[in-house]
Amino acid sequence: MRTIFKTLPVVALGAALALAACEPEKKAATYELPAIEDIVMYQVNPRVFAPDSSSPSSLQVVARRVDSIADLGVNVMWVMPIYPIGKEKSKNSPYSIVDYTAVNPSFGTIDDFKALVDSCHAHGMSIILDWVANHTAWDSKWLKEQGHKDWYTQDSLGNVIYTPGTDWTDVADLNYDNADMRAAMREAMLFWVKEVGIDGFRCDVADMVPTDFWKGAIDSLRAAAAPRKIVMLAEGNDKKNFVEAGFDMNYAWDFMHKFRDDVWAKGGSAKLVFECDSTEYAALPQGKVKMRFTTNHDESTHATPFGMFGGDRGAMAAWVATVFLHGGPLVYGSQEVGYEQPINFFHYVAVDWTAKPEIRNEYKQLIALLKTNPALLKGTYRALPDNDILAFVKSGAGQAESFLVLVNLRNAEHEIALPEFAGKKVTDMMTGREDDLDQKVDLQPYEYKILKL
Numbered sequence: 001m002r003t004i005f006k007t008l009p010v011v012a013l014g015a016a017l018a019l020a021a022c023e024p025e026k027k028a029a030t031y032e033l034p035a036i037e038d039i040v041m042y043q044v045n046p047r048v049f050a051p052d053s054s055s056p057s058s059l060q061v062v063a064r065r066v067d068s069i070a071d072l073g074v075n076v077m078w079v080m081p082i083y084p085i086g087k088e089k090s091k092n093s094p095y096s097i098v099d100y101t102a103v104n105p106s107f108g109t110i111d112d113f114k115a116l117v118d119s120c121h122a123h124g125m126s127i128i129l130d131w132v133a134n135h136t137a138w139d140s141k142w143l144k145e146q147g148h149k150d151w152y153t154q155d156s157l158g159n160v161i162y163t164p165g166t167d168w169t170d171v172a173d174l175n176y177d178n179a180d181m182r183a184a185m186r187e188a189m190l191f192w193v194k195e196v197g198i199d200g201f202r203c204d205v206a207d208m209v210p211t212d213f214w215k216g217a218i219d220s221l222r223a224a225a226a227p228r229k230i231v232m233l234a235e236g237n238d239k240k241n242f243v244e245a246g247f248d249m250n251y252a253w254d255f256m257h258k259f260r261d262d263v264w265a266k267g268g269s270a271k272l273v274f275e276c277d278s279t280e281y282a283a284l285p286q287g288k289v290k291m292r293f294t295t296n297h298d299e300s301t302h303a304t305p306f307g308m309f310g311g312d313r314g315a316m317a318a319w320v321a322t323v324f325l326h327g328g329p330l331v332y333g334s335q336e337v338g339y340e341q342p343i344n345f346f347h348y349v350a351v352d353w354t355a356k357p358e359i360r361n362e363y364k365q366l367i368a369l370l371k372t373n374p375a376l377l378k379g380t381y382r383a384l385p386d387n388d389i390l391a392f393v394k395s396g397a398g399q400a401e402s403f404l405v406l407v408n409l410r411n412a413e414h415e416i417a418l419p420e421f422a423g424k425k426v427t428d429m430m431t432g433r434e435d436d437l438d439q440k441v442d443l444q445p446y447e448y449k450i451l452k453l
Contacts, residue, residue: 031124039289046062048349063096078202083098092346097137097140109195190224194223207236214245222382249289252292289328293322297343313445317394317447329367337354415440428449430449
């Protein structure tokens with residue numbers, strides 16, 4: 001007889017009771033940046049927290065939701081750019097920056113942001129800010145008010161240009177051959193660490209900025225923040241830049257595309273996921289982490305996980321496959337309520353934070369499993385062969401516990417042969433149910449199982 005686990009439409013009551021014992025503590029008296037390998041990050045797009053720019057401001061609304069965000073179990077909040085947005089040649093992008101040390105009035109004030117920083121810290125969360133070092137708005141303070149044309153890339157006629165090879169016509173490209181511009185950029189970053197108390201940066205298009213700038217800036221930031229620690233996340237994929245510049249984390253772009261496009265959408269073998277993971281981590285020094293995600297502000301502009309992965313069940317299966325295998329997990333604000341429509345981050349989009357509580361509870365339970373079982377978050381894995389089910393065993397150094405993770409990547413029932421586990425008593429971590437495994441396990445469409453061996 002084969003062991004068959006029934007798909008649960010929502011998190012089971014027994015699991016909810018088990019989860020209560022490991023829920024994250026609210027309003028910690030102190031906070032400390034978690035070890036890099038322990039980070040579970042949450043991305044805040046201010047324009048989905050408030051329906052428009054009217055009062056209360058977006059930052060005030062985000063601050064009011066810190067309880068809810070912390071309750072998910074995440075420990076680092078990443079806030080997208082909050083700076084004033086350019087009006088010249090504008091697309092209304094938050095990545096078109098007028099002033100690096102000011103706050104966009106439509107988002108609030110610098111005091112609003114300081115209050116958000118304080119609230120995150122009071123809840124035991126660190127907070128990092130999006131940094132855009134490659135370009136500014138055309139009407140930026142540097143270019144228009146201070147007249148630093150030489151701080152920008154110019155064509156043969158002396159005209160400031162947008163970044164070559166892109167369609168970013170709303171921004172002016174910065175010239176990293178200019179030492180004064182580099183110094184001003186570094187000082188602007190230091191302002192947010194020293195004066196506002198943030199815990200690091202997510203650095204936009206980091207691979208388009210010279211490695212030696214990042215190295216000097218990151219060294220200065222760490223020295224200024226000491227003795228507290230900061231985390232530096234690069235939106236980039238260049239291994240040399242990642243390792244030499246001093247970033248702690250960078251994007252797992254290759255993994256995302258291989259998983260979503262080749263394996264999920266085109267039906268490629270699950271073994272391609274393991275091959276891609278091995279390639280991404282090959283020769284990375286100890287402590288470097290690839291951030292794994294199923295969506296972010298760029299991807300959700302085209303489609304949310306609900307649309308990309310075939311509904312709520314597919315979206316959850318995809319997230320488990322992505323973050324339980326290897327890397328630092330990311331939740332983009334809105335995916336925890338199963339938001340279904342694309343979100344254009346150039347504009348305000350109202351999200352109903354009370355929608356689909358069963359999805360939110362599922363994310364909460366999964367994050368709790370990651371944080372309370374080090375083998376699941378940062379252990380090593382052993383891949384098991386199957387084309388349609390991503391199957392692997394996670395275990396941690398020096399720990400007796402190990403876990404069998406099974407994720408059906410298809411919208412159809414599949415079974416996997418597991419002869420080495422035949423007769424093994426396991427506990428389903430999502431339901432609390434104990435059972436003996438047979439030689440084969442059936443998984444329903446987009447079903448996943450996290451089994452304690």
